[in-house]
Structure formats: structure tokens, C-alpha cells
Amino acid sequence: MNVLVTGGAGFLGSHLVDRLVERGNDVVVLDDLSRGEESHVSKSAKLIHGDVRVLEDWELAIKSNPPDIIHHLAAINGTNRFHNEADLVVDVNVNGTINAINIAKRTGARMVFYSSPEAFGEQHNMPLSNSSNSVFSPPFKHQRHSYGVSKYLGEILCQFAVRNGSDVRIVRPCNVYGPRLKGGINGQVVSKMLESDPIMVHGDGLQTRCMTWVGDVIDGMLRVGDYDLPPGSTFNLGSTEEISMLDLAKIISKKRSIEIEFCEPYHGDSKRRLPDVENNNLIGWLAETSLHVGINQLL
Numbered sequence: 001m002n003v004l005v006t007g008g009a010g011f012l013g014s015h016l017v018d019r020l021v022e023r024g025n026d027v028v029v030l031d032d033l034s035r036g037e038e039s040h041v042s043k044s045a046k047l048i049h050g051d052v053r054v055l056e057d058w059e060l061a062i063k064s065n066p067p068d069i070i071h072h073l074a075a076i077n078g079t080n081r082f083h084n085e086a087d088l089v090v091d092v093n094v095n096g097t098i099n100a101i102n103i104a105k106r107t108g109a110r111m112v113f114y115s116s117p118e119a120f121g122e123q124h125n126m127p128l129s130n131s132s133n134s135v136f137s138p139p140f141k142h143q144r145h146s147y148g149v150s151k152y153l154g155e156i157l158c159q160f161a162v163r164n165g166s167d168v169r170i171v172r173p174c175n176v177y178g179p180r181l182k183g184g185i186n187g188q189v190v191s192k193m194l195e196s197d198p199i200m201v202h203g204d205g206l207q208t209r210c211m212t213w214v215g216d217v218i219d220g221m222l223r224v225g226d227y228d229l230p231p232g233s234t235f236n237l238g239s240t241e242e243i244s245m246l247d248l249a250k251i252i253s254k255k256r257s258i259e260i261e262f263c264e265p266y267h268g269d270s271k272r273r274l275p276d277v278e279n280n281n282l283i284g285w286l287a288e289t290s291l292h293v294g295i296n297q298l299l
């Protein structure tokens with residue numbers, strides 16, 4: 001089976017590529033390496049250094065191996081960037097997805113689109129299910145929701161393609177953590193807490209998330225790509241073990257013996273994010289790794 005993974009040099013993409021290669025698939029990666037690392041891409045996969053906004057780069061990626069499945073992960077990610085680089089976020093995430101859908105249609109490939117719980121914006125009613133409404137604050141206040149809206153539009157584009165006969169599935173990974181997760185200024189929470197000294201907690205730290213171990217999520221992603229499913233099926237691949245960012249910081253600060261400090265809240269940060277996982281019955285998937293086990297494994 002030929003599999004094309006966009007964003008395959010990134011955190012989730014590179015782990016997915018490892019598993020696909022391991023089971024004998026022919027894998028092509030399309031990544032511009034703006035955030036991903038070439039060294040994280042399995043030597044058994046073919047890396048095309050290209051931009052998902054550029055059709056010529058897609059042509060290079062499909063030329064020798066027309067894909068049976070496209071996992072479309074390439075996107076601008078990292079919470080700080082959503083407000084600071086809102087124009088780029090919309091450009092890459094929306095135009096890249098338009099190209100992915102068109103290429104999947106042309107090659108007859110099945111496509112898995114990677115959305116996000118941020119597609120629900122500031123929806124307060126939990127859990128976040130496939131029937132939840134999206135709630136976004138007025139754009140003049142801040143532009144953090146460039147990302148959530150780009151994922152919402154991505155889902156609109158996918159469901160439109162499904163209505164016109166394409167086989168597209170949607171995954172919303174939920175706060176995934178594990179090896180290779182980016183830290184630094186534009187990084188994600190667990191890696192930032194593992195790297196920084198002191199640990200910085202945004203706002204009061206009472207906002208909760210469901211942290212999900214990467215190995216579990218990759219299992220789910222493979223199933224979404226492989227199984228016979230109704231086109232348009234959408235899955236929240238997340239744990240239901242909620243933890244506040246302050247409690248997460250306390251666990252990690254104790255293990256690292258360092259202090260916690262509070263800093264500015266992120267614009268438009270949601271207070272809670274609890275996924276509804278009922279639809280995961282279709283793929284027989286539930287997150288199995290507890291946060292306690294996952295953090296210890298990572299350390």
C-alpha cells in the first residue's frame with residue numbers, strides 16, 4: 001500500500017511514518033521542514049521537501065507512488081503562532097487542505113484530515129462531540145482562532161468533498177504528548193514544561209486539558225486510515241482524563257525539582273476541553289496510557 005503523509009517530519013507525522021514503514025507500507029513524506037526535522041523521518045520513507053500550498057510539490061510527491069491513502073497533517077501548529085502568525089496559519093492550513101482534497105480526488109486516494117479540538121473555539125459545553133457548535137470570539141480582539149477556524153474550514157471542505165463522493169475521514173487529536181514534541185517559545189505544553197526553568201503556567205492554570213499519549217493516538221490514526229468506515233466519519237482521539245495545567249505543572253515541577261511561575265494567559269484559551277469519544281466505538285479505540293505512565297515514560 002502506498003501512503004502519502006504530509007507533515008511527516010513533524011511530531012505526529014514522523015511517529016505515524018515509523019509505524020507505516022514498520023508494517024511494510026511504501027511511504028512518501030511531503031514536508032517543508034519549517035517545523036519538522038529531517039532526522040525524524042524514517043530512512044525507509046521518501047522525503048519530498050516541499051510546500052503543501054504548491055501544486056508542483058504535490059506532483060513530485062505522487063509521481064512515482066500514486067497514494068492509496070493520504071494522511072494530511074501538514075499545518076502551522078504551536079499556540080503562540082496562532083495569534084502572532086495568523087495570516088500564515090490560515091494560508092497553509094486552508095490552502096494546503098484544498099490541495100490535499102483535490103489530489104485525493106484526482107488519484108482516488110482515501111484521505112484522513114487532521115483537525116483539532118480548537119475547531120470548536122471557546123465552546124463551553126462539554127464534552128466536545130461531533131454535534132457541538134463552534135464558538136469564536138470577535139476577530140478584532142485577538143486572532144488566536146486563526147488556527148481553530150482554519151481547522152473548522154478544513155472540516156467544512158472535507159464534508160463538502162464527502163458530499164461529492166470522496167472518501168475523507170477526520171481526526172481531531174487531543175493534546176498529544178510524547179517524544180519529539182516541540183518545546184521552545186512556539187512549542188506545546190508538556191515539552192515546554194519539561195524544558196523550561198522555571199515552568200511557566202499561563203493565566204491561573206485552572207484550564208483543563210486531556211493529555212493523550214502519542215503511541216495511543218498513532219494506533220487510532222492507523223485504524224481511521226485502514227478501516228471500512230462511512231466517509232466523513234470523525235474521531236476525537238483523546239483521553240478523557242482531565243487535568244488542569246497547574247496540576248500538570250506541579251507533577252512535572254516535582255519530578256524536575258524546579259519552580260512554577262505564572263505568566264500572561266493565552267488569548268482565547270478555553271477553560272476546559274473534554275472530548276466525546278463515543279464515535280471511537282467504530283474503530284474500537286480508547287486511550288489506554290494514563291498521564292502518570294506517559295510522563296514517566298517520557299522522563
Ligand SMILES: NC(=O)c1ccc[n+]([C@@H]2O[C@H](COP(=O)([O-])OP(=O)(O)OC[C@H]3O[C@@H](n4cnc5c(N)ncnc54)[C@H](O)[C@@H]3O)[C@@H](O)[C@H]2O)c1
Nearest residue numbers: 007009010011012031032034035036051052074075116176
Ligand atoms: N499534536 C497535537 O496534539 C495536535 C492536536 C490537534 C491537532 N493536531 C494536528 O495534527 C497535525 C500534526 O500536528 P503535529 O503536532 O505533528 O505538528 P507539527 O508542527 O509537529 O507537524 C506539522 C508538520 O507540518 C510541516 N509543515 C508546516 N507547514 C508546511 C507547509 N506549508 N508545507 C509542508 N509542510 C508543512 C512542518 O514542518 C511539520 O513537520 C497538524 O495538522 C495539527 O494541527 C495536532
